[in-house]
Amino acid sequence: MTTATESLKPTAAARRQPLVAVVGHPNAGKTSLFNALSGARQKVGNYPGVTVERKSADLALPSGTRVELLDLPGCYSLIPHSLDEAVTRDTLLGLQPGESRPDAVLIVTDATNLAAHLRFALDAMRLGIPTVMALNRMDMAARDGLSLDSALLSEKLGIPVIGTVAVRKRGLDELLAAVERALPTSGTTPAPQPEFTPADPRKLGREARAIAKSVTLAEGQSRAASRKLDAVLLHPVAGPIILALLLFLMFQAVFSWAEAPMGWIESGIAWAQGIVSSILPDSVFRSFLNDGLLAGVGSVIVFLPQIIILFAFILVLEGSGYMVRAAFLMDRLMASVGLNGAAFIPLLSSFACAIPGIMATRSIPDARDRLTTILIAPLMTCSARLPVYAVIIAAFIPARSVFGPVGLQGLVLFILYLSGILGAMAAAFVLKRTVTKGPPPSFMMEMPSYQLPALRDILVGLWLRAGAFLKRAGTIIMGVTVALWALASFPAVPEGHPQSQVEYSIAGRIGNAIEPLVRPIGFNHEIAMSLLPAMAAREVAVAALATIYALDADDEDTSGLIERLSGSWPLPTALAFLAWFVFAPQCLSTLAVVRRETGGWKWPLFMFGYLTALAYIAAGVTYHAAMALGLG
Amino acid sequence: MTNQTLDTLAAGRTASVAGIAPSAGPLAHRLIELGFDEGALVEVIHQAPLGDPIAVRVDGSVVALRRALAHHILLADAA
Numbered sequence: 001m002t003t004a005t006e007s008l009k010p011t012a013a014a015r016r017q018p019l020v021a022v023v024g025h026p027n028a029g030k031t032s033l034f035n036a037l038s039g040a041r042q043k044v045g046n047y048p049g050v051t052v053e054r055k056s057a058d059l060a061l062p063s064g065t066r067v068e069l070l071d072l073p074g075c076y077s078l079i080p081h082s083l084d085e086a087v088t089r090d091t092l093l094g095l096q097p098g099e100s101r102p103d104a105v106l107i108v109t110d111a112t113n114l115a116a117h118l119r120f121a122l123d124a125m126r127l128g129i130p131t132v133m134a135l136n137r138m139d140m141a142a143r144d145g146l147s148l149d150s151a152l153l154s155e156k157l158g159i160p161v162i163g164t165v166a167v168r169k170r171g172l173d174e175l176l177a178a179v180e181r182a183l184p185t186s187g188t189t190p191a192p193q194p195e196f197t198p199a200d201p202r203k204l205g206r207e208a209r210a211i212a213k214s215v216t217l218a219e220g221q222s223r224a225a226s227r228k229l230d231a232v233l234l235h236p237v238a239g240p241i242i243l244a245l246l247l248f249l250m251f252q253a254v255f256s257w258a259e260a261p262m263g264w265i266e267s268g269i270a271w272a273q274g275i276v277s278s279i280l281p282d283s284v285f286r287s288f289l290n291d292g293l294l295a296g297v298g299s300v301i302v303f304l305p306q307i308i309i310l311f312a313f314i315l316v317l318e319g320s321g322y323m324v325r326a327a328f329l330m331d332r333l334m335a336s337v338g339l340n341g342a343a344f345i346p347l348l349s350s351f352a353c354a355i356p357g358i359m360a361t362r363s364i365p366d367a368r369d370r371l372t373t374i375l376i377a378p379l380m381t382c383s384a385r386l387p388v389y390a391v392i393i394a395a396f397i398p399a400r401s402v403f404g405p406v407g408l409q410g411l412v413l414f415i416l417y418l419s420g421i422l423g424a425m426a427a428a429f430v431l432k433r434t435v436t437k438g439p440p441p442s443f444m445m446e447m448p449s450y451q452l453p454a455l456r457d458i459l460v461g462l463w464l465r466a467g468a469f470l471k472r473a474g475t476i477i478m479g480v481t482v483a484l485w486a487l488a489s490f491p492a493v494p495e496g497h498p499q500s501q502v503e504y505s506i507a508g509r510i511g512n513a514i515e516p517l518v519r520p521i522g523f524n525h526e527i528a529m530s531l532l533p534a535m536a537a538r539e540v541a542v543a544a545l546a547t548i549y550a551l552d553a554d555d556e557d558t559s560g561l562i563e564r565l566s567g568s569w570p571l572p573t574a575l576a577f578l579a580w581f582v583f584a585p586q587c588l589s590t591l592a593v594v595r596r597e598t599g600g601w602k603w604p605l606f607m608f609g610y611l612t613a614l615a616y617i618a619a620g621v622t623y624h625a626a627m628a629l630g631l632g
Numbered sequence: 633m634t635n636q637t638l639d640t641l642a643a644g645r646t647a648s649v650a651g652i653a654p655s656a657g658p659l660a661h662r663l664i665e666l667g668f669d670e671g672a673l674v675e676v677i678h679q680a681p682l683g684d685p686i687a688v689r690v691d692g693s694v695v696a697l698r699r700a701l702a703h704h705i706l707l708a709d710a711a
Contacts, residue, residue, distance in 0.1 A: 076662065076665040076666065077661070077665050079661055079665075081661075081662055112692070113692040113693055114692075115691060115692060116667055116691070116692060116693050119665065201661055201664040201665050201669075202664060202669060202670070205664060205665075205667075205669045206669075209691075223689075223692075223694070226694075227677065230677070230678055230687070234678040234680070234687065236679060236680070236681045236682075237681075239680075239681070240681055324696070327696075328678075328680055328685060328687060328696045329680055329681065331680060331684075331685050331696075331698070332680055332681060332682050332684055332685070335684075335698075341685065341696075442659065442697075442698055442700065442701045443685055443696070443697060443698045443701070444659075444662065444663075444666065444695065444696070444697040444698075444701055445695070445696045445697075446666060446693055446694070446695050446696075447687060447693075447694040447695065447696055
């Protein structure tokens with residue numbers, strides 16, 4: 001495409017924005033350094049064809065030259081063992097589709113574990129791309145009494161080596177200046193290198209150890225603090241108890257800490273609805289604003305505080321180094337259902353959202369283990385189910401104490417999470433003996449030293465995730481709630497007709513068609529109507545119910561959804577609805593990601609089928625058990 | 633020459649790695665990259681509940697792995 005613009009400005013194409021790739025060993029503090037350099041101005045996307053996240057940021061070098069900084073997945077070597085590592089290798093070789101070969105490479109190494117990290121650095125330096133090294137965590141090295149000669153290291157490697165402390169933004173200016181000097185001035189893209197012979201890992205290891213030894217001025221007492229902590233946190237008895245307490249605290253916190261901010265958001269929405277009602281006359285447009293937009297989107301946005309708390313816990317656990325310990329403690333249990341301890345991390349991420357969870361499975365080397373983990377990931381209670389659980393629990397479960405500070409509502413929430421976990425374990429057990437049968441998996445993971453997670457890393461992570469949630473609320477969820485409002489509002493019920501507006505509408509007629517299918521498991525007409533739109537995203541179920549009930553209520557009745565539900569559903573129906581959402585695959589985005597990850601429709605359709613069957617059975621059993629117990 | 637493997641090394645004892653057994657197959661590369669290379673000093677520092685997996689100090693790193701995998705790592709002399 002030789003366009004007119006290009007021929008008018010011949011220099012524009014030549015002055016392509018240079019690409020600087022950030023690479024390193026998985027535990028080098030690479031993400032921290034990337035966050036320190038780019039802050040919240042990150043763009044998160046995906047590589048075409050694979051669900052490996054592509055994180056990049058536009059950055060100004062000291063002279064004002066703008067470069068694109070690309071955060072590549074952490075790697076042990078250029079011989080890939082996982083999809084993640086393959087993306088890093090292919091990008092560095094210029095073979096990654098849709099990505100130009102980097103003009104410069106920034107290697108991040110951990111000063112406290114130099115010999116191990118130099119092995120990858122030596123491997124990457126063989127690529128012939130201009131390279132700069134950040135010798136990170138210099139503060140931790142100093143604390144351990146370890147002293148390194150970075151000038152000598154630079155001389156031995158033949159590349160600039162800059163000492164940095166990413167979490168304190170120390171050394172970053174020097175680092176960027178070094179990157180600037182390293183960048184080739186030609187501005188042409190380096191040619192791809194399809195022929196690349198991997199180095200012998202033994203030879204690289206020997207070389208790395210020799211160099212590390214020669215630049216070490218004083219040996220430190222490394223990892224002493226981590227070892228003391230691990231003596232408790234990995235203790236065969238105390239370790240699992242602490243893990244269980246941490247998870248319990250996480251779920252209690254999600255419920256209780258979020259209460260106040262959720263109240264503020266709710267009053268804010270009610271206030272906005274009041275304003276709309278006082279300004280606009282009663283009309284279709286007012287109903288659209290109040291019952292469609294504000295009731296629908298508002299009922300989802302209100303869960304932002306809970307989602308932020310949940311993500312904050314997960315980010316802290318990851319950033320501190322505890323997540324790998326949790327995987328270590330859980331491995332034996334996971335092995336009993338044929339899974340790998342490494343699956344614990346994707347599964348725990350799935351509590352936030354199954355999509356990043358499924359994406360995180362790419363670090364599981366064995367294809368069958370990975371597939372099993374993908375198939376059970378949606379059983380982990382994701383944050384999108386929280387709105388559904390929260391509304392039903394608040395409406396039907398009394399807020400009283402069971403035991404000290406442990407409330408009944410929190411306990412029910414914990415049971416719902418537990419049901420998902422047990423369901424996932426049972427599913428994995430069956431899957432590993434049938435459809436994903438294979439040799440027993442192995443487990444092998446490096447345990448990084450503990451560290452205090454940097455506040456900036458937590459905030460950047462929360463910012464990106466809260467942004468993604470609000471974007472969903474503003475696009476998919478808003479679109480679906482508006483569509484549902486329209487379906488529930490038209491055709492308008494004639495004056496004096498015995499049916500209510502919602503029952504008379506198109507939505508009511510669709511609900512009527514579904515109702516016979518879900519009547520046996522205790523679902524009513526309104527639930528039947530909310531199930532289809534909830535396929536777009538689970539939290540839409542709440543928005544849909546809010547819209548349906550708001551339409552049927554008098555305009556004077558401003559009571560929230562929770563009050564309306566508690567009066568209109570029998571308890572067994574509410575419990576069956578909860579059980580349904582523990583298992584139901586109500587999320588098109590998840591199915592789309594599974595299709596992309598498994599390369600076809602076979603597995604997403606299988607997943608949809610088995611989860612729907614589980615959901616139907618679970619809801620039915622719950623409903624009839626509750627009826628038999630006389631809870632109706 | 634003893635035939636001791638890492639999975640049988642008692643907790644708290646230090647030994648040096650003699651090599652990776654051919655039985656490790658394609659995992660040999662990754663084991664070497666994680667530091668289980670000839671001459672590396674190893675020590676079992678933690679055991680998960682029920683004794684498996686184990687956490688092993690390898691020079692400056694700590695690696696968690698199952699005993700079945702540690703069985704491929706040959707030790708030279710238990711010091």
